[in-house]
Amino acid sequence: MNITVCVKQIPDQSSPGKLDPGSHNLVRDGKLILDDSDSYGVEMALQLAAEAGGGEVTLVSMAPNGEVSGIRTALAMGADKAVLVSDAKLAGADALTTAKVLAAAIKRNPFDLVIAATESTDGYTGTVPVQIAEILDIPSVSFAKKVELSGGILKVQRQTELGYDQVECPLPALISVTAGVVEPRYPSFKGIMSAKSKPVEVLEASTLGIEPGRNQEIITVRSAEERSSGVIITDEGDAHQQIIEFLEQLKVI
Amino acid sequence: MTLSKIWVFAESTESGITSTSLELISAASKFADHVEVFVASPEPGYSEIVGAYGATKLIQVTDVNDRLIGTVVASAMAQLLSGNTVDAIFFAMTPEGRDCAARLSVKLDVPVLTNVVNLSVDGTRLVSEHAIFGGSEIVQAGFTGSSPAIFAIRAKSFTAESRGGMPAEVVQVGVGDLGSAGKARIVEQHLEERSGPKLDEAPVVVSGGRGLGQAENYKLVEELAKLLGGAPGASRAIVDAGWVPYSYQVGQTGKTVKPNVYIACGISGATQHMVGMKGAKNIIAINKDEDAPIFSIADLGIVGDVHKIVPKLIEALQSRT
Ligand SMILES: Cc1cc2nc3c(=O)[nH]c(=O)nc-3n(C[C@H](O)[C@H](O)[C@H](O)COP(=O)(O)OP(=O)(O)OC[C@H]3O[C@@H](n4cnc5c(N)ncnc54)[C@H](O)[C@@H]3O)c2cc1C
Ligand SMILES: Cc1cc2nc3c(=O)[nH]c(=O)nc-3n(C[C@H](O)[C@H](O)[C@H](O)COP(=O)(O)OP(=O)(O)OC[C@H]3O[C@@H](n4cnc5c(N)ncnc54)[C@H](O)[C@@H]3O)c2cc1C
Numbered sequence: 001m002n003i004t005v006c007v008k009q010i011p012d013q014s015s016p017g018k019l020d021p022g023s024h025n026l027v028r029d030g031k032l033i034l035d036d037s038d039s040y041g042v043e044m045a046l047q048l049a050a051e052a053g054g055g056e057v058t059l060v061s062m063a064p065n066g067e068v069s070g071i072r073t074a075l076a077m078g079a080d081k082a083v084l085v086s087d088a089k090l091a092g093a094d095a096l097t098t099a100k101v102l103a104a105a106i107k108r109n110p111f112d113l114v115i116a117a118t119e120s121t122d123g124y125t126g127t128v129p130v131q132i133a134e135i136l137d138i139p140s141v142s143f144a145k146k147v148e149l150s151g152g153i154l155k156v157q158r159q160t161e162l163g164y165d166q167v168e169c170p171l172p173a174l175i176s177v178t179a180g181v182v183e184p185r186y187p188s189f190k191g192i193m194s195a196k197s198k199p200v201e202v203l204e205a206s207t208l209g210i211e212p213g214r215n216q217e218i219i220t221v222r223s224a225e226e227r228s229s230g231v232i233i234t235d236e237g238d239a240h241q242q243i244i245e246f247l248e249q250l251k252v253i
Numbered sequence: 254m255t256l257s258k259i260w261v262f263a264e265s266t267e268s269g270i271t272s273t274s275l276e277l278i279s280a281a282s283k284f285a286d287h288v289e290v291f292v293a294s295p296e297p298g299y300s301e302i303v304g305a306y307g308a309t310k311l312i313q314v315t316d317v318n319d320r321l322i323g324t325v326v327a328s329a330m331a332q333l334l335s336g337n338t339v340d341a342i343f344f345a346m347t348p349e350g351r352d353c354a355a356r357l358s359v360k361l362d363v364p365v366l367t368n369v370v371n372l373s374v375d376g377t378r379l380v381s382e383h384a385i386f387g388g389s390e391i392v393q394a395g396f397t398g399s400s401p402a403i404f405a406i407r408a409k410s411f412t413a414e415s416r417g418g419m420p421a422e423v424v425q426v427g428v429g430d431l432g433s434a435g436k437a438r439i440v441e442q443h444l445e446e447r448s449g450p451k452l453d454e455a456p457v458v459v460s461g462g463r464g465l466g467q468a469e470n471y472k473l474v475e476e477l478a479k480l481l482g483g484a485p486g487a488s489r490a491i492v493d494a495g496w497v498p499y500s501y502q503v504g505q506t507g508k509t510v511k512p513n514v515y516i517a518c519g520i521s522g523a524t525q526h527m528v529g530m531k532g533a534k535n536i537i538a539i540n541k542d543e544d545a546p547i548f549s550i551a552d553l554g555i556v557g558d559v560h561k562i563v564p565k566l567i568e569a570l571q572s573r574t
Contacts, residue, residue, distance in 0.1 A: 097364075
């Protein structure tokens with residue numbers, strides 16, 4: 001069973017994000033890391049491939065400047081190889097363009113299943129995975145919170161607004177998984193060492209036959225109205241009284 | 254009016270058209286003369302409610318069966334679009350809304366503007382607003398290409414207002430076979446039972462986070478919510494940990510709430526949590542770390558231990574009744 005996992009490499013989220021004042025694109029300088037959200041997809045792929053008795057786990061990523069740090073993390077977890085699309089022309093690409101690029105990258109290797117995260121941490125449009133499925137003309141099950149494979153059929157608990165749906169789907173297919181679907185492993189020392197020699201194919205958009213277009217634009221960026229903080233007190237044993245008084249003022253009680 | 258026609262994908266549950274869908278219909282009726290609503294249900298009564306909120310037409314997609322709604326409705330829309338001029342299509346940022354918008358965007362080769370929190374008219378096009386970096390900055394964006402413009406809109410961005418409109422004209426469409434894309438099937442639906450007011454409609458929301466320490470302690474949150482006539486909510490950390498179901502989650506990937514009072518117990522205030530509750534009129538936060546980001550938006554912040562404060566608060570409220 002061959003599984004392809006989409007892994008996004010993003011700026012470290014511990015430092016606040018910034019938009020470039022000229023282009024309005026997210027500033028992506030400095031080292032990129034594997035999006036936490038995608039570590040669940042990588043783990044899920046490794047588990048499903050092992051259960052199926054083998055097959056390759058391939059990563060696909062689109063990132064600027066030939067960035068591979070995040071890919072190496074996922075290879076260190078146990079993925080076999082990767083395809084990276086890196087091209088200055090793709091800077092500021094919208095989600096649809098990203099999906100076209102990733103779909104073309106996915107097609108370079110045989111796959112039975114494609115896994116992505118429900119949404120990325122930095123762009124969080126949550127549309128790329130299902131756009132990929134539509135381009136590849138395969139079924140998709142988004143918001144997967146539990147995934148099993150039996151007899152070539154995916155059995156997925158798909159989160160809904162009101163609970164979950166039990167969904168069945170034949171392969172090939174795409175699933176987007178929620179955080180918490182599995183517990184991602186930490187790369188072992190051996191994994192980290194072997195990741196360095198695993199193959200990463202680096203491509204440009206034109207090799208995939210993609211000419212990025214633009215049909216949405218950012219018009220302005222402004223600071224939101226600050227919500228100012230009010231009173232901060234330290235509990236001296238009577239904080240509950242202060243809460244009660246506040247609720248009384250608001251006529252909630 | 255500025256625009257001629259807007260389509261809205263409305264979602265429904267056993268209790269009718271969702272409140273988020275009514276918000277979208279209300280918003281659309283402010284911008285366009287013709288508001289046509291897609292719904293994946295044969296329920297005839299919906300023509301009255303969507304009409305009241307401003308829809309002129311109700312398009313019922315009749316052959317969803319056990320297929321995923323987003324995939325089916327995207328096909329219905331793509332089919333009806335040929336020979337139809339539509340300025341914009343509105344989706345909610347729900348699982349179904351995102352599925353549908355994503356599939357449709359590929360069919361039409363038009364990107365989707367997502368996480369929209371406001372819309373306004375600029376000349377003859379709609380301009381959307383997006384709250385980024387946890388809501389500290391607002392980005393305005395618009396489409397430059399040909400129509401339709403596709404917007405995926407966050408809940409509670411608009412108010413649902415009945416305008417007392419006439420029932421919408423009803424038409425029915427079927428989509429037939431969807432090929433490979435239609436092969437995913439729903440074999441069973443699980444509804445999570447909840448009692449008390451709905452999380453996104455309750456006047457008071459009490460949410461718990463990892464600071465509660467263990468699943469057991471969530472009952473403090475439930476008890477407090479009940480005493481205040483409110484609904485219990487949660488951060489993603491404790492949903493992922495399995496303490497409470499996903500339907501309790503407040504934030505970026507969960508519910509957007511705008512109650513009169515929001516009480517955060519042991520929640521740090523990650524940007525993804527704050528986008529879901531920043532709109533509350535009054536925010537009370539209890540956290541033992543005085544540097545927790547949640548305090549930056551709290552009207553009343555208590556630096557202290559939830560395990561000490563919440564039980565006393567519950568007791569004090571009980572003794573009042
Ligand atoms: C604040 C902000 C707002 C934005 N708003 C919009 C918008 O409204 N509309 C729009 O079209 N674009 C938008 N963009 C651009 C969009 O984020 C990028 O196009 C991005 O390349 C892909 O979208 P995403 O991260 O939102 O993907 P999502 O759909 O949220 O990603 C889901 C999953 O798809 C996979 N995936 C996504 N991107 C990659 C990648 N580069 N490499 C490998 N796997 C990947 C990962 O598994 C990821 O977890 C926005 C960007 C920012 C920073
Ligand atoms: C793509 C994406 C989407 C996300 N969507 C959401 C979302 O929809 N909703 C959401 O909530 N999160 C979301 N998150 C996760 C978010 O980033 C945070 O990880 C999460 O909100 C943290 O939850 P928490 O505040 O409960 O936990 P923590 O951040 O661990 O905070 C626990 C807090 O409890 C305090 N505490 C500990 N003990 C006590 C005590 N005894 N008394 C008082 N205080 C105590 C600590 O000081 C700390 O501030 C998302 C993340 C990503 C990447």
